Amino acid sequence: MSATDISPSAAPAVRTGRPWQRDLIGVAVILLAAIGGYVLFPDNLALLTRIIAIMLLVLSLDLVTGYCGVATLGHAALFGAGAYAAGIAAVTFGITEPLSMIGIGAIAGAVAGLVSGVVILRGHGLAQLVLSIAVIHLFHEAANKASTYTGGSDGLSGIAPDPLLGLFAFDLWGRTAYVFGIVLLIAVFVLLRILVRSPFGMLCRGIRQDPVRVSAMGASVKASLIRMYVISGAVAGIGGALNAVSTQVVGLDSLSFTNSAEALVMLVLGGAGSLFGALAGTVVFMWFEHVVSAANPFHWLTIVGALLIAVVLFAPKGLYGTAADLARRFARSKP
Amino acid sequence: MSTVFAVERLKKSFGGLDVTRDVSLSMARGDRLALIGPNGAGKTTFVNLVTGHLQASSGRVLMDGEDISRFSPMRRVRAGLVRSFQVTRLFSEMTPEEHVALAILQREGKSGRMAGNFHAMPQVMREMRGILETLNLGALASVPVGAIAYGQQRLLEIALAMALRPKVLLLDEPAAGVPHSDTFLIENALAQLPGDLAVLMIEHDMDLVFRFAKRVVVLAAGAVIFDGSPRDVTEDARVREAYLGSYAHASSAA
Ligand SMILES: Nc1ncnc2c1ncn2[C@@H]1O[C@H](COP(=O)(O)OP(=O)(O)OP(=O)(O)O)[C@@H](O)[C@H]1O
Ligand SMILES: [Mg+2]
Numbered sequence: 001m002s003a004t005d006i007s008p009s010a011a012p013a014v015r016t017g018r019p020w021q022r023d024l025i026g027v028a029v030i031l032l033a034a035i036g037g038y039v040l041f042p043d044n045l046a047l048l049t050r051i052i053a054i055m056l057l058v059l060s061l062d063l064v065t066g067y068c069g070v071a072t073l074g075h076a077a078l079f080g081a082g083a084y085a086a087g088i089a090a091v092t093f094g095i096t097e098p099l100s101m102i103g104i105g106a107i108a109g110a111v112a113g114l115v116s117g118v119v120i121l122r123g124h125g126l127a128q129l130v131l132s133i134a135v136i137h138l139f140h141e142a143a144n145k146a147s148t149y150t151g152g153s154d155g156l157s158g159i160a161p162d163p164l165l166g167l168f169a170f171d172l173w174g175r176t177a178y179v180f181g182i183v184l185l186i187a188v189f190v191l192l193r194i195l196v197r198s199p200f201g202m203l204c205r206g207i208r209q210d211p212v213r214v215s216a217m218g219a220s221v222k223a224s225l226i227r228m229y230v231i232s233g234a235v236a237g238i239g240g241a242l243n244a245v246s247t248q249v250v251g252l253d254s255l256s257f258t259n260s261a262e263a264l265v266m267l268v269l270g271g272a273g274s275l276f277g278a279l280a281g282t283v284v285f286m287w288f289e290h291v292v293s294a295a296n297p298f299h300w301l302t303i304v305g306a307l308l309i310a311v312v313l314f315a316p317k318g319l320y321g322t323a324a325d326l327a328r329r330f331a332r333s334k335p
Numbered sequence: 336m337s338t339v340f341a342v343e344r345l346k347k348s349f350g351g352l353d354v355t356r357d358v359s360l361s362m363a364r365g366d367r368l369a370l371i372g373p374n375g376a377g378k379t380t381f382v383n384l385v386t387g388h389l390q391a392s393s394g395r396v397l398m399d400g401e402d403i404s405r406f407s408p409m410r411r412v413r414a415g416l417v418r419s420f421q422v423t424r425l426f427s428e429m430t431p432e433e434h435v436a437l438a439i440l441q442r443e444g445k446s447g448r449m450a451g452n453f454h455a456m457p458q459v460m461r462e463m464r465g466i467l468e469t470l471n472l473g474a475l476a477s478v479p480v481g482a483i484a485y486g487q488q489r490l491l492e493i494a495l496a497m498a499l500r501p502k503v504l505l506l507d508e509p510a511a512g513v514p515h516s517d518t519f520l521i522e523n524a525l526a527q528l529p530g531d532l533a534v535l536m537i538e539h540d541m542d543l544v545f546r547f548a549k550r551v552v553v554l555a556a557g558a559v560i561f562d563g564s565p566r567d568v569t570e571d572a573r574v575r576e577a578y579l580g581s582y583a584h585a586s587s588a589a
Contacts, residue, residue, distance in 0.1 A: 194449075194450050198448055200446065200449045203437060203441075203446045205426065205428070206429065209429070212388070213420075213424040215408045216386070216412065216418060217438055217441050218409050220409050
């Protein structure tokens, strides 16, 4: 192929729609899904709120794994740090104002992000993965040992958040928590859309594709990754704190390897490197888990495994990535 | 003539193999220097040592008289020392537009901004378009790099170097992998580089070397064996021997 000709596959990619339009569509879809969930499953609001909290964890994981290419099986450390910080703030220090609890969760998550980022980024490839597993086990063990504050293996209970804005009490049906979760999710989603489009977001995508090239441009790979880890920690911390506020308990499972691994599975299922993919993967996985485990409690993991293999083999870009590709091809084939 | 770039007695060995032996070299503003030598002479290693991608065993690298030997690769770039790669290193999912904009933003210290977008920055857009037009890449500005021809990727490597506005530019075989009929595109691109920039180009194609360089340095088995004008290089006995030696090796191995 000559350097001057342009092969057909290289025809300029048509960017469909302006970025702000896609943000608005994203927010509209989240809102519609939220209303749909509320209307269709009024008795399952607790589950829906838990899905929102995990969505924040998976979005957070997407920032470091999907956008920056860091392999980690320890991301629940950031989520758990936020959950425990919010819970301890309420139980031990009497900070029960929900927005403050979320803020404390975000800060704790960011600190946990800084710590695990510094540790995990010392390795590459397999070493990185092993370090991340070590991190989640250390966090888990620390929470287990500090039982005075965390309640150890019994979990931390007695979290009683004040009414939201002094007006809306956290009711038994979980309505307030659900609406609170939706608002938090939309706020985080919009901020992250701005982030991934920004020069810093572009730099991080560059780091995932070729860190040597990035350093040859004069940018610091390590400092950028650690910064992203801190941001990611704040997002996961908000998710953890939301979980603490809505369930009013925090258990060791929030800091578990299983929670970390499942988050990675959800991200791959939906499509890493896309915020929409992270959201879609979480909903599909958790809803699937809920339905299938109720229908067949013994074999649901087998079915989830089969689903995963199918996605990885036949839709390697994940459910959202593949759907977006199909939609694009369909749009192009139309005259 | 002011020296912008100097290398003093650079040494490097891999295990027992001395790949760089006491290499010294200096360049002035506006220099056009070709670094040539047989395969495996240590040319790429020299660039890696100078840019900090490899750690030298001993020796110094100076930019504008300042010792940058202990700088990280990143700080060397910020000091004005920029390189291109023998095998293209680009972000395959990103477009030429994004590549050049990122380089400009990085140069201006804005690559860490967490809001806004380069499309809404008129100066960045203007400069980026200018660079892409200069290198005939305008039509491909928004095509992911993974989908464009290798020759054009080579041009984009040069575009990135231009966007960083270096004082010293090290080009490692910029025409490697480009079809012969298209090397003129690379040559045109080289002709567009600012006049006061010091350029060192590694190249095997002697026609290209003679058209580009005002000075030639020959590296053989890790040592500088010639430093002089392009006119004299073909007459030099040691240079001939180095090349013939390597050909003799190649034919005896075959
Ligand atoms: N990381 C490394 N470890 C061990 N040996 C190396 C390493 N990098 C390069 N070498 C050896 O150093 C010598 C010089 O290699 P270098 O790539 O610098 O040559 P070059 O002059 O750029 O060759 P070419 O013209 O083929 O690009 C070669 O013998 C090579 O095998
Ligand atoms: Mg080489």
